[in-house]
Amino acid sequence: MIEARNLSKNFGDRPVLKNVSCNFEKGKTNLIIGQSGSGKTVLMKCLVGLFEVDAGTVVYDDRNFTTMNFEKRKNLRQEIGMLFQGGALFDSMTVENNIMFPLNMFTKQPLSEKSDRVNFVLKRVNLENVNKLMPSELSGGMRKRVAIARAIAMNPHYLFCDEPNSGLDPQTSGVIDHLIQEITQEYNITTIVNTHDMNSVLGIGDTIAYIYKGELWWRGDKETILKTQNEELNEFVFGTELTSRLKR
Amino acid sequence: MAKVLHILPEIGNYVLLMRRVFTRPQKLKIFWNQLMLEIEQLGLESFGIVAFISTFMGAVVAIQTAYNITSPLIPMSMVGFTVRQSVILEFSPTILSLILAGKVGSRIASEIGTMRVTEQIDALEIMGVNSANYLIFPKMTALLLINPVLIVFSMWMGVFGGWLAMVATGLVSTSDYVQGIRIDFQGYIVFYAITKTVFFAFIIATVSGYYGYVTSGGALEVGQASTKAVVISSILIILFNLVLTQLLLT
Numbered sequence: 001m002i003e004a005r006n007l008s009k010n011f012g013d014r015p016v017l018k019n020v021s022c023n024f025e026k027g028k029t030n031l032i033i034g035q036s037g038s039g040k041t042v043l044m045k046c047l048v049g050l051f052e053v054d055a056g057t058v059v060y061d062d063r064n065f066t067t068m069n070f071e072k073r074k075n076l077r078q079e080i081g082m083l084f085q086g087g088a089l090f091d092s093m094t095v096e097n098n099i100m101f102p103l104n105m106f107t108k109q110p111l112s113e114k115s116d117r118v119n120f121v122l123k124r125v126n127l128e129n130v131n132k133l134m135p136s137e138l139s140g141g142m143r144k145r146v147a148i149a150r151a152i153a154m155n156p157h158y159l160f161c162d163e164p165n166s167g168l169d170p171q172t173s174g175v176i177d178h179l180i181q182e183i184t185q186e187y188n189i190t191t192i193v194n195t196h197d198m199n200s201v202l203g204i205g206d207t208i209a210y211i212y213k214g215e216l217w218w219r220g221d222k223e224t225i226l227k228t229q230n231e232e233l234n235e236f237v238f239g240t241e242l243t244s245r246l247k248r
Numbered sequence: 249m250a251k252v253l254h255i256l257p258e259i260g261n262y263v264l265l266m267r268r269v270f271t272r273p274q275k276l277k278i279f280w281n282q283l284m285l286e287i288e289q290l291g292l293e294s295f296g297i298v299a300f301i302s303t304f305m306g307a308v309v310a311i312q313t314a315y316n317i318t319s320p321l322i323p324m325s326m327v328g329f330t331v332r333q334s335v336i337l338e339f340s341p342t343i344l345s346l347i348l349a350g351k352v353g354s355r356i357a358s359e360i361g362t363m364r365v366t367e368q369i370d371a372l373e374i375m376g377v378n379s380a381n382y383l384i385f386p387k388m389t390a391l392l393l394i395n396p397v398l399i400v401f402s403m404w405m406g407v408f409g410g411w412l413a414m415v416a417t418g419l420v421s422t423s424d425y426v427q428g429i430r431i432d433f434q435g436y437i438v439f440y441a442i443t444k445t446v447f448f449a450f451i452i453a454t455v456s457g458y459y460g461y462v463t464s465g466g467a468l469e470v471g472q473a474s475t476k477a478v479v480i481s482s483i484l485i486i487l488f489n490l491v492l493t494q495l496l497l498t
């Protein structure tokens with residue numbers, strides 16, 4: 001479980017996160033939803049320490065991450081896999097070397113074992129025969145999937161996905177959602193997903209945190225979200241033609 | 249004034265980043281591979297331009313000197329002497345370092361800057377990799393190793409260019425030229441030149457690495473970072489050239 005306790009973050013004098021407290025549970029797909037610019041990415045980056053919080057603490061299974069020194073964080077981060085909004089593949093390396101990178105860095109496995117692992121995780125994300133391609137030779141959706149493969153290569157205990165299906169067609173995005181949920185349950189990891197895609201919300205939202213202008217506005221899950229009376233959340237959920245028809 | 253005050257926190261950030269750069273690499277084998285790659289990309293690929301510039305500069309210095317010796321009291325061997333001194337003392341270590349600051353510095357800053365704005369550095373950090381060390385340390389080591397080699401090569405090419413020009417124009421005979429090159433030669437000046445080069449290589453790698461690393465924004469900012477890297481490295485090279493000359497030659 002990952003606990004965010006009273007997190008606040010400002011950029012200059014502009015508050016972006018305001019006193020956010022939220023638990024993200026193990027073995028579940030925990031969603032963070034909210035409009036563009038509401039602070040989802042900033043919250044996620046505060047959780048993993050890419051941004052330093054101005055106030056509050058982040059706790060990973062009883063380990064206080066906020067007070068850890070650089071060396072300790074480095075060790076904990078080997079348990080973290082993260083999918084970035086833009087994929088963030090190393091563009092000077094082939095797909096295979098991208099996925100193998102953390103294995104090369106942190107394990108002493110022989111090459112054959114690492115290759116097996118690469119092929120295993122690639123298969124996991126439904127990709128084959130792309131090992132020798134460069135990231136620039138992949139489509140957007142393929143890049144996302146390679147990024148997921150890299151994120152899970154080290155068997156993380158914590159998986160962070162920043163908009164795993166933005167820019168993808170509904171079908172591929174469904175495949176990726178399904179994949180994330182499957183990995184989460186199979187390995188019993190703590191998964192946090194940022195999204196503003198209602199399909200994902202209703203599909204995989206074991207727990208849902210709605211962020212509104214930097215504040216935690218609502219907590220619930222994919223069942224309760226359809227019955228909420230919360231005005232801002234309703235506008236968010238039923239903001240599209242499709243979902244508003246659903247409501248009627 | 250506001251600009252001057254801005255420098256102080258910048259120096260502080262630079263020092264903080266360097267403290268992260270100067271640590272033991274996570275895996276020596278990976279460091280070694282990176283180092284070889286950087287030596288190839290930052291060093292070996294510069295030999296052509298270094299040879300070209302040095303040969304022509306040596307030739308120009310030789311021709312200028314030869315035409316300016318009008319008094320029969322001054323021996324023509326002065327041409328070889330002048331070429332040797334100017335090439336070894338200033339042209340190769342300083343001017344070529346400035347040129348390399350442009351070529352290599354912009355490359356380092358834009359490469360690291362692009363990795364920053366496309367979140368590749370974040371991805372490294374999340375994996376538990378010390379990204380500052382992983383990205384900057386091999387580049388710096390490569391420059392510290394390869395720039396002195398490039399500069400010594402440039403010295404040879406400069407002297408060679410001078411000779412070539414003299415033979416082609418017939419202004420000075422080969423024996424006079426070679427004699428001039430040998431006049432009062434002190435190995436210390438080569439040591440001085442290499443010391444400067446190593447300093448300048450350090451400036452180019454770390455300053456460019458710094459500006460790349462702290463880039464934020466997008467493609468536009470990457471371009472700005474790369475310009476800034478070249479300008480600041482060049483200014484520092486010029487400043488340190490004065491300081492080092494004072495320290496080493498007096």
Ligand SMILES: Nc1ncnc2c1ncn2[C@@H]1O[C@H](COP(=O)(O)OP(=O)(O)OP(=O)(O)O)[C@@H](O)[C@H]1O
Pocket residue numbers: 011016034035036037038039040041042043196
């Ligand atoms: N590095 C930064 N420096 C300054 N402000 C930032 C920075 N990163 C984000 N912000 C600001 O923080 C706010 C929240 O941004 P964030 O990226 O978290 O939005 P988001 O919810 O992830 O949006 P999206 O769905 O579009 O990705 C925005 O107003 C943004 O301008």
Ligand SMILES: [Mg+2]
Pocket residue numbers: 040041042085162163194
């Ligand atoms: Mg975002």
